[in-house]
Amino acid sequence: MSHFRIDIRQRAEEVLALYPRPRSAMLPLLHLAQEQDGYVSDEGIAEVAELTLTTPADVRGTALFYDMFHLEPVGRYVVGICTNIACLLAGGDELLAHASTSLDCPVGSTSSDGFFSLEETECLADCDFAPCVQVNHRYVRTTTPAAFDAVVAELRAGRLDHDVPQHGTLIRVRRAGGLHAPGAEVAAERSAASAAREARTPKETK
Amino acid sequence: MATLTAPRIVLSRAGYADSHTLTRYLATGGYDGLRKALTMFPEAVASEVDQASLLGRGGAGFPAGRKWSMLRKAPISYLVVNGDESEPATFKDHLLLERDPNQLVEGVIIAAYALQVSSVYIFVRGEFALGLERVQQAVNDAYEIGALGSKIFGSDFSIDVVVHPGAGAYICGEETALIEALEGKRGFPRIKPPFFPAVAGLYGEPTVVNNVETMSNLPWIVNNGGAAFAALGGGRSTGTRLFALAGRVNNPGVFEIEMVKNTFRDLIYDPQLGGGVIDDKKIKAIIPGGVSAPWFGPDLLDLPLGQDEVAEKGSMLGSGSIVVMDETTCVVRAAWRITKFFSRESCGQCTPCREGSGWIERAMYRVEHGGGRMEDIDLLLDLCDNIAPGLTWPPQQTTICVLGPSIPSSVHSAIKMFRDDFVEHVTKGGCPHD
Numbered sequence: 001m002s003h004f005r006i007d008i009r010q011r012a013e014e015v016l017a018l019y020p021r022p023r024s025a026m027l028p029l030l031h032l033a034q035e036q037d038g039y040v041s042d043e044g045i046a047e048v049a050e051l052t053l054t055t056p057a058d059v060r061g062t063a064l065f066y067d068m069f070h071l072e073p074v075g076r077y078v079v080g081i082c083t084n085i086a087c088l089l090a091g092g093d094e095l096l097a098h099a100s101t102s103l104d105c106p107v108g109s110t111s112s113d114g115f116f117s118l119e120e121t122e123c124l125a126d127c128d129f130a131p132c133v134q135v136n137h138r139y140v141r142t143t144t145p146a147a148f149d150a151v152v153a154e155l156r157a158g159r160l161d162h163d164v165p166q167h168g169t170l171i172r173v174r175r176a177g178g179l180h181a182p183g184a185e186v187a188a189e190r191s192a193a194s195a196a197r198e199a200r201t202p203k204e205t206k
Numbered sequence: 207m208a209t210l211t212a213p214r215i216v217l218s219r220a221g222y223a224d225s226h227t228l229t230r231y232l233a234t235g236g237y238d239g240l241r242k243a244l245t246m247f248p249e250a251v252a253s254e255v256d257q258a259s260l261l262g263r264g265g266a267g268f269p270a271g272r273k274w275s276m277l278r279k280a281p282i283s284y285l286v287v288n289g290d291e292s293e294p295a296t297f298k299d300h301l302l303l304e305r306d307p308n309q310l311v312e313g314v315i316i317a318a319y320a321l322q323v324s325s326v327y328i329f330v331r332g333e334f335a336l337g338l339e340r341v342q343q344a345v346n347d348a349y350e351i352g353a354l355g356s357k358i359f360g361s362d363f364s365i366d367v368v369v370h371p372g373a374g375a376y377i378c379g380e381e382t383a384l385i386e387a388l389e390g391k392r393g394f395p396r397i398k399p400p401f402f403p404a405v406a407g408l409y410g411e412p413t414v415v416n417n418v419e420t421m422s423n424l425p426w427i428v429n430n431g432g433a434a435f436a437a438l439g440g441g442r443s444t445g446t447r448l449f450a451l452a453g454r455v456n457n458p459g460v461f462e463i464e465m466v467k468n469t470f471r472d473l474i475y476d477p478q479l480g481g482g483v484i485d486d487k488k489i490k491a492i493i494p495g496g497v498s499a500p501w502f503g504p505d506l507l508d509l510p511l512g513q514d515e516v517a518e519k520g521s522m523l524g525s526g527s528i529v530v531m532d533e534t535t536c537v538v539r540a541a542w543r544i545t546k547f548f549s550r551e552s553c554g555q556c557t558p559c560r561e562g563s564g565w566i567e568r569a570m571y572r573v574e575h576g577g578g579r580m581e582d583i584d585l586l587l588d589l590c591d592n593i594a595p596g597l598t599w600p601p602q603q604t605t606i607c608v609l610g611p612s613i614p615s616s617v618h619s620a621i622k623m624f625r626d627d628f629v630e631h632v633t634k635g636g637c638p639h640d
């Protein structure tokens with residue numbers, strides 16, 4: 001029995017087909033597991049292990065290395081606020097403290113209504129909109145406490161669902177198809193190309 | 207005054223709201239470079255890039271043409287594009303991925319053709335959700351118009367491109383860690399030698415890794431010729447380059463300007479660029495090339511923005527990100543925060559990096575938050591020296607990758623330039639700015 005929903009399982013198999021070795025699909029498959037469950041669950045880990053021909057312990061150990069994978073449930077909206085150098089110089093610490101009070105949620109935890117998780121992040125590469133805020137990895141570009149509260153109200157009211165999908169959904173654009181260049185064709189082309197190159201390159205004379 | 211006469215090479219479409227769409231791309235010369243490249247021999251394409259003397263834009267600044275030609279002897283199996291951009295205050299690739307993904311894809315196909323590689327992975331930082339969607343869309347579109355897949359544009363060249371999402375780890379920007387992540391493992395940098403993935407890269411096979419901005423320059427170079435690119439800039443630093451300017455400036459952002467012809471002062475003060483320091487405050491220090499780089503004082507503002515020029519003064523242009531700190535900035539806090547970043551992001555394989563970063567971070571925390579001791583200042587220098595013996599730049603390599611030896615840069619710079627600030631923190635028992 002597959003833990004993945006039928007559509008997720010199908011996407012997982014499409015992803016696997018893109019790599020010469022199944023283990024290479026580890027990160028994209030973990031993202032899919034997180035998309036379905038909102039976090040990386042034990043059942044998700046087991047299924048990723050099965051698909052990548054590894055063990056659950058191996059998958060868990062790999063997932064733990066990466067900050068974006070949550071191995072425990074998180075809020076519907078994961079709010080990340082950057083306090084790294086550019087954001088520090090623009091009041092990132094102050095905005096983070098404000099967010100913690102305003103969401104009633106200590107940094108690194110989830111609010112009691114399960115709506116928000118709050119994280120202090122490293123640089124999110126949007127330093128011209130410092131301090132930088134991401135919700136479910138979408139930039140919301142609110143740099144003041146008042147603007148932050150306004151976005152939170154919009155999120156609570158469900159008015160930003162189009163811009164900010166629920167936690168876990170990372171990439172909404174699917175790959176249109178699998179690999180197109182058949183291996184045999186590529187091999188034939190490459191050997192023809194290198195033969196042609198040989199013919200063009202003047203041989204070194206001793 | 208800044209020299210702003212150079213054409214926009216990678217940001218030519220930045221003015222359009224729909225710059226990321228294929229329609230806009232095709233209406234503005236999109237895929238002309240690839241069509242032209244396919245009429246040339248692969249070596250001829252590589253030789254244009256060599257002539258352009260395009261320096262890699264990922265941080266190390268190695269010439270792309272040289273990297274490719276070193277490999278001409280053994281056929282390359284994979285091309286991997288580095289879109290992991292996580293160096294603090296660097297935000298140029300983010301812009302290219304979101305605003306001109308088709309240009310990146312075209313550049314990637316051109317590089318693959320020059321190298322005769324059929325299998326390409328574009329690794330995009332996981333936190334760039336929109337960027338990932340846009341690059342995937344651009345790849346889908348390229349298949350649709352026949353620029354990707356079997357026998358592209360009717361040529362004898364076939365190629366597949368896969369977009370691979372990262373998952374949140376700065377260290378995956380280091381090319382061998384990135385390859386490990388592509389193989390589905392933890393992002394542990396590989397032990398050198400071999401020094402280049404060209405020898406043993408993805409799945410142990412010869413692999414070229416290049417940065418997103420490096421790739422994005424290729425359509426223009428093929429269209430206009432390597433010589434036209436080399437005519438811009440100066441010395442070894444040819445062409446334009448993206449500079450990400452952040453910190454205490456009126457107009458932070460990403461600017462594409464000619465290298466060498468402009469100085470740090472131009473970038474920071476020109477009204478069309480940084481627009482000066484907030485409230486006209488005085489500059490205290492700048493970080494010239496990402497937080498791994500040693501800092502400069504205001505005395506070096508007239509230094510040209512060139513790779514060798516900055517290296518001669520003991521720092522690096524690195525990832526092209528410049529952070530301005532002014533007289534209101536607490537440099538102790540800034541250096542502490544940067545060390546905290548390294549301490550969090552160290553992958554943990556090497557003792558000097560794993561333990562050293564934590565030690566320095568805790569000592570810096572003490573000084574900044576009260577509880578610092580006078581002897582902490584020299585202790586900090588000693589710790590720095592243990593990680594990067596001699597405290598020179600470029601640093602001595604004591605670890606598997608250069609994240610470790612980059613840790614001391616900010617703390618060492620801050621103590622060397624502003625020792626009095628540290629002393630004041632210790633005597634006041636905390637931060638005088640609080």
Ligand SMILES: Cc1cc2nc3c(=O)[nH]c(=O)nc-3n(C[C@H](O)[C@H](O)[C@H](O)COP(=O)(O)O)c2cc1C
Pocket residue numbers: 261262263264265266267268270288289290291292293376377378379380381382415416417418420607608609
């Ligand atoms: C700790 C560390 C982090 C790095 N991060 C990045 C990065 O985010 N993006 C990037 O392109 N290069 C990064 N690099 C440099 C890469 O290892 C590699 O040199 C580069 O991708 C090569 O591309 P280029 O020659 O086009 O510059 C990093 C290096 C180190 C040591």
Ligand code: SF4
Pocket residue numbers: 377394395551552553554555556557559560605606607608609610611
């Ligand atoms: S220097 Fe640091 S980040 Fe680099 S391999 Fe060693 S422990 Fe990991």
Ligand code: FES
Pocket residue numbers: 082083084085086087088122123124125126127130131132294295296
């Ligand atoms: S330092 Fe905060 S987004 Fe870059």
